[in-house]
Amino acid sequence: MNDVQALAQVALxxxxxxxxxxxxxxxxxxGGSLSAADILTVLYxxxxxxxxxxxxxxxxxxxxxxxxxxxxLLYSTLAERGFFPVEELATYARSGGRLLSHPTRRVPGVxxxxxxxxxxxxxxxxxxxxxxxDRRANRTFVLLGxxxxxxxxxxxxxxxxxxxxxxxxxxxxxxNRLQISGHTEYRMRLEPLAERWRxxxxxxxxxxxxxxxxxxxxxxxxxxxxxxxxxVIANTIKGRGVKFLEDRKKSHYVxxxxxxxxxxxxxxxxxxxxxx
Amino acid sequence: MxxxxxxxxxxxxxxxxxxxxxxxxxxxxxxxxxxxxxxxSDMGGLETSFAAHLPDQYVDLGIAEANLMTVAAALARMGKxxxxxxxAAFASARAYEQVKIDIAYxxxxxxxxxxxxxxxxxxxxxxxxxxxxxxxxxxxxNMTVLIPADAAxxxxxxxxxxxxxxxxxxxxxxxxxxxxYQCDYDFVIGQAVQLRAGHDVTIVATGAYPVLAALGAHDQxxxxxxxxxxxxxxTLKPLDVExxxxxxxxxxxLITVEDHSILGGLGGAVAxxxxxxxxxxxxxxxxxxxxxxxVGDHQELVAAYGVTPRHITTVAQELxxxxxxxxxxxxxxx
Numbered sequence: 001m002n003d004v005q006a007l008a009q010v011a012l013x014x015x016x017x018x019x020x021x022x023x024x025x026x027x028x029x030x031g032g033s034l035s036a037a038d039i040l041t042v043l044y045x046x047x048x049x050x051x052x053x054x055x056x057x058x059x060x061x062x063x064x065x066x067x068x069x070x071x072x073l074l075y076s077t078l079a080e081r082g083f084f085p086v087e088e089l090a091t092y093a094r095s096g097g098r099l100l101s102h103p104t105r106r107v108p109g110v111x112x113x114x115x116x117x118x119x120x121x122x123x124x125x126x127x128x129x130x131x132x133x134d135r136r137a138n139r140t141f142v143l144l145g146x147x148x149x150x151x152x153x154x155x156x157x158x159x160x161x162x163x164x165x166x167x168x169x170x171x172x173x174x175x176n177r178l179q180i181s182g183h184t185e186y187r188m189r190l191e192p193l194a195e196r197w198r199x200x201x202x203x204x205x206x207x208x209x210x211x212x213x214x215x216x217x218x219x220x221x222x223x224x225x226x227x228x229x230x231x232v233i234a235n236t237i238k239g240r241g242v243k244f245l246e247d248r249k250k251s252h253y254v255x256x257x258x259x260x261x262x263x264x265x266x267x268x269x270x271x272x273x274x275x276x
Numbered sequence: 277m278x279x280x281x282x283x284x285x286x287x288x289x290x291x292x293x294x295x296x297x298x299x300x301x302x303x304x305x306x307x308x309x310x311x312x313x314x315x316x317s318d319m320g321g322l323e324t325s326f327a328a329h330l331p332d333q334y335v336d337l338g339i340a341e342a343n344l345m346t347v348a349a350a351l352a353r354m355g356k357x358x359x360x361x362x363x364a365a366f367a368s369a370r371a372y373e374q375v376k377i378d379i380a381y382x383x384x385x386x387x388x389x390x391x392x393x394x395x396x397x398x399x400x401x402x403x404x405x406x407x408x409x410x411x412x413x414x415x416x417x418n419m420t421v422l423i424p425a426d427a428a429x430x431x432x433x434x435x436x437x438x439x440x441x442x443x444x445x446x447x448x449x450x451x452x453x454x455x456x457y458q459c460d461y462d463f464v465i466g467q468a469v470q471l472r473a474g475h476d477v478t479i480v481a482t483g484a485y486p487v488l489a490a491l492g493a494h495d496q497x498x499x500x501x502x503x504x505x506x507x508x509x510x511t512l513k514p515l516d517v518e519x520x521x522x523x524x525x526x527x528x529x530l531i532t533v534e535d536h537s538i539l540g541g542l543g544g545a546v547a548x549x550x551x552x553x554x555x556x557x558x559x560x561x562x563x564x565x566x567x568x569x570x571v572g573d574h575q576e577l578v579a580a581y582g583v584t585p586r587h588i589t590t591v592a593q594e595l596x597x598x599x600x601x602x603x604x605x606x607x608x609x610x
Contacts, residue, residue, distance in 0.1 A: 105382070112353070116377055122343045123378065126350020133332060134354075153374075156343035163338075 001045045004213045010080060011041040011212070012272050015241045017076035019256065019264050021092045027255025028092070028101065031245060032145060033073035035176040035209070035236040040077045042215040043141055043172075052082035055108045061138055062111055062127050066120020067145035067174065068102045075099055075107065083109035118151030120144060121171060125160050128169035128229075139168045139223065147179030150188045155200070161229040162201030169229040170222055171202075174209065176238035178249050197231045209234030241268045286459055290427040293452040294484070295391050297427040299325045301434040302359055302389075306333050312438070313351055313358045317344050319391070322361060341366040345374035345388075352384035357438070363397070364390035364406030364447060372412055375443075380416040383442045393423075394483060394535030395568055395577040396449035402567040411540025413445040414513045420465065421513040423447045425487040426456040429510060432463035440465070449535075451574060453484035456491070456508070468516040474505030477592045478523035478530045482509045482542045485578045486533040486561075492585025497592055504592055515545050521554045529557030529595040531588060535578050538562040557598060559591050 001007055014037045022030040044050070048061040065074045072092065079086045084107070091097035098106040102115030112123050124142035131138045148154065161169050175193070177184050184190050194204045203224040207214045215234070224230050238252070239245030242264045245254065256264060290297055303326055306312035314326045316336040327334040335351075337344040341362055348358040360367070367375065367390040379386045390409065397404035414421045420440060424430040430448065437444045461469065468480075471487070472494045481490040490506045497504045505527055507519055523530055530550070532543040543560030550556055561582045568577055582588075 112350075113377065113381060116373060118342075119346050119374065119378060122346030122374075123350045125343070126347035127354055129335065129347065130351050130354030130356060153340075153342040153346070156338075156340035157346075160337060160340070160343055160347065164335075 002216070004216070007041055007045055007212045007216070008272075010045050011038050012268070014041060014073065014076045014080055015268055016265065017079070017086070017089050018072045019242070019261060019268065021072040021076070021089060022254045023256040023258065023261035024090075024092055024094070026093045026101070027253060028072040029069040029252060030072065030254035031178065031238040031248075031251030032067060032174065032176065033070045034240045034242065034245065034251075035238045036070060036073055036143060036174040036234075037240070038210050038212055038215060039143065039172055039174065039234055039236075040073055042212060042219060044077050044081045046216055047219040048139075048141065050081075052109070055083060059138065062124070062140040064112055064120045064123050064140070064142045065103060065114050066142050067117065067148055068114030068120075070143075071099070071101055071103050074103055074110070078107070078109040081109075117145070117148040118153040121154050121157035121161070124169050124171065125157050125164070125166065128161070128166040129164055131168060132164070132166060137168070139170060141170050141172065143172045143174060146173055146175045146177065146184055146190060147187075149173070149190055149193075158197065158200045158202065165227040166229045167223045167227050171229065171231040173231060173233045174236055175233050176236045178238045178247070178252070180249065180252050182249050194233055197233070201228060203228040203230040204233065205230065206233045206235065209236035210240055241271055243267045243271070286428065287455065290431065290455060292427060293450065294424055294427045294430040294448045295450070297430045298389060298434060298448060301431050302326065303329055305434065305438055306330050309357065311355060311357045313356045315344060315348050315351075315358050315360045317341055317362045317366075319361045341371040342374050345371040346378045348386045349374070349378035349382060349384050352379075352386050353382065357385055357387070359387045359389055361389055361391075363404065364393035364409045365397070365404050367445070368406055368409030368412045376416055379443045380418050383418040385441060385443065387437060387444045387446060389446045389448060391448045392450050393447045394449065395563065396451070396535070396574045398450070398574045398577060399571055402569055405568060407537045407563045407568070408540070409447065410512055410534070410536045410542065411544065414545065418442045419513065420444045420511070421447070422465065422511055423482045424510060425482075425484055425508050426453060428455060428457045429463065433510065436463060436465050447483070449484055449574065454488055456484070456487050463510070466511045466514045466516060468519040469508040469510065470505065470519070471508050472504065472506040474503040474527065476503045476527055477595050478505040478507060478527045479533060479588060479592065480507045480509055480520070480523070480530055480542065480546055481533040482512060483535045485575055486535055486583050489583050489585050489588055490533055493588035493592060496585050496589040500589070500593070502592060502596055509542060512542060512545060515549060517549055517553060520546060520549055524550050524554040524556040529559070529598070531559045531561060531591050531595065533583055533588060534562040535583065536562050537565065539565060557595055559595060561588060561591065
């Protein structure tokens with residue numbers, strides 16, 4: 001799918017699903033799901049090679065949701081892409097279902113269970129290394145949270161990826177600048193973030209994580225020709241699309257009452273019209 | 277004459293530390309199967325023993341054990357058979373979460389070969405000792421836990437574990453120890469090896485010095501007229517429940533001997549199992565619930581915790597007295 005308008009419509013539907021899940025019995029990590037919705041839309045509908053009917057297709061690109069708490073986003077994207085029926089999203093965190101609030105391999109399209117932060121990039125290193133040694137063209141995409149970069153193991157993986165010249169490995173940082181307790185720069189400073197990745201030997205791109213055309217253009221240039229892994233630092237807004245959640249730390253985990261759910265949906269659609 | 281010839285070949289074949297025999301076995305296995313990968317974490321020597329021969333099947337992940345374990349999981353998911361090389365202290369504590377989630381939860385065929393286990397790091401001290409690794413590993417679902425008693429058993433173990441479907445933890449020491457096995461024998465994962473028959477007490481041991489001490493105790497007890505069965509538990513998980521229940525039924529009690537904390541390892545596993553299946557008298561010999569910062573070599577350190585023929589003999593004598601109908605000790609205790 002190359003049409004930016006059509007991709008925006010997909011992103012809108014994914015955000016609607018996230019809000020429905022947030023209105024479910026236990027709520028969800030809505031803020032960090034909404035912030036990365038445009039990124040996953042572009043990856044799953046424009047960039048990655050995949051077959052929804054054949055999740056283990058040998059030539060697929062791999063995707064790891066390192067920030068596993070954004071399960072509402074991953075499930076919504078996989079369902080929209082046809083990995084399983086959209087109706088199943090209503091079973092999120094409901095007894096007897098398979099949609100745990102951190103992804104597991106019981107869900108088609110999930111390569112690895114995630115949730116404990118700081119594992120995903122190492123998984124990506126292993127997958128990209130195997131593909132490289134086997135001379136396969138599969139690319140590996142890993143979505144990390146920005147707060148997650150405080151985990152030391154991420155930097156072990158960052159070091160390893162450039163050491164092994166894993167040019168088919170692409171990390172994306174959902175740079176929404178908020179973690180549970182507040183602004184990342186006031187909790188455990190991450191800046192100068194691009195410089196840090198660059199100094200570890202990575203090719204660094206910075207994009208507006210809500211500009212679908214810019215995301216499409218950024219990924220179209222990958223992989224780099226420089227034998228370096230690439231990180232796309234996507235500047236985003238936590239809770240993006242719903243004004244009363246945007247850029248607020250309390251959007252990290254949200255349980256919407258029916259009233260708030262209606263209000264959130266109407267804000268989402270109003271914002272959509274404004275942008276289109 | 278023929279027996280001597282075989283024994284002599286055997287001793288030559290399995291000369292050196294278990295770790296050296298493991299490295300030779302790993303290279304032979306990897307030369308036959310390109311899926312076998314050697315993952316290094318600056319262990320020293322693997323660059324010559326392995327990488328020089330098979331550079332495409334070797335990955336050095338540096339001094340970064342968390343990343344090491346997760347990369348191993350991903351390689352296994354991609355169809356490789358990774359052997360992860362690190363020390364027991366780091367495999368079981370520093371990188372435990374990666375082992376738990378990425379390897380064990382996904383039930384991936386990663387072989388974690390952990391050296392310097394128990395107190396074998398000796399003078400390196402408590403930072404490098406691993407007295408809790410068996411407790412940690414055996415409580416992970418899907419994990420198989422193996423402990424060779426000598427270099428020969430290590431070679432058999434690598435061959436037997438190579439194609440198990442799930443993850444395996446293989447616990448090695450550091451320096452060479454005496455051979456427990458003098459000739460060929462059947463090694464089956466999950467089946468204890470009865471090294472000595474006996475009907476009065478059973479000594480259940482795992483690892484080099486504990487098994488050697490158990491064999492020494494067997495001889496000392498024999499001189500005292502006590503017949504001690506000796507079981508080598510080379511597989512802590514899955515545990516050979518049948519052999520343990522038979523020992524509980526046929527002898528007066530069991531003594532567990534291990535180079536590990538008495539909490540949660542072999543002693544823990546045997547006590548848990550038999551208290552449900554066939555309650556009997558059990559005595560645990562191993563590292564008491566303390567950090568060991570004494571200076572000494574491996575054998576001296578485990579000896580300080582009672583892993584000696586003499587101490588096992590004393591405990592076995594007590595068990596025999598305790599359990600004799602009408603014995604003075606029973607009367608005294610009442």
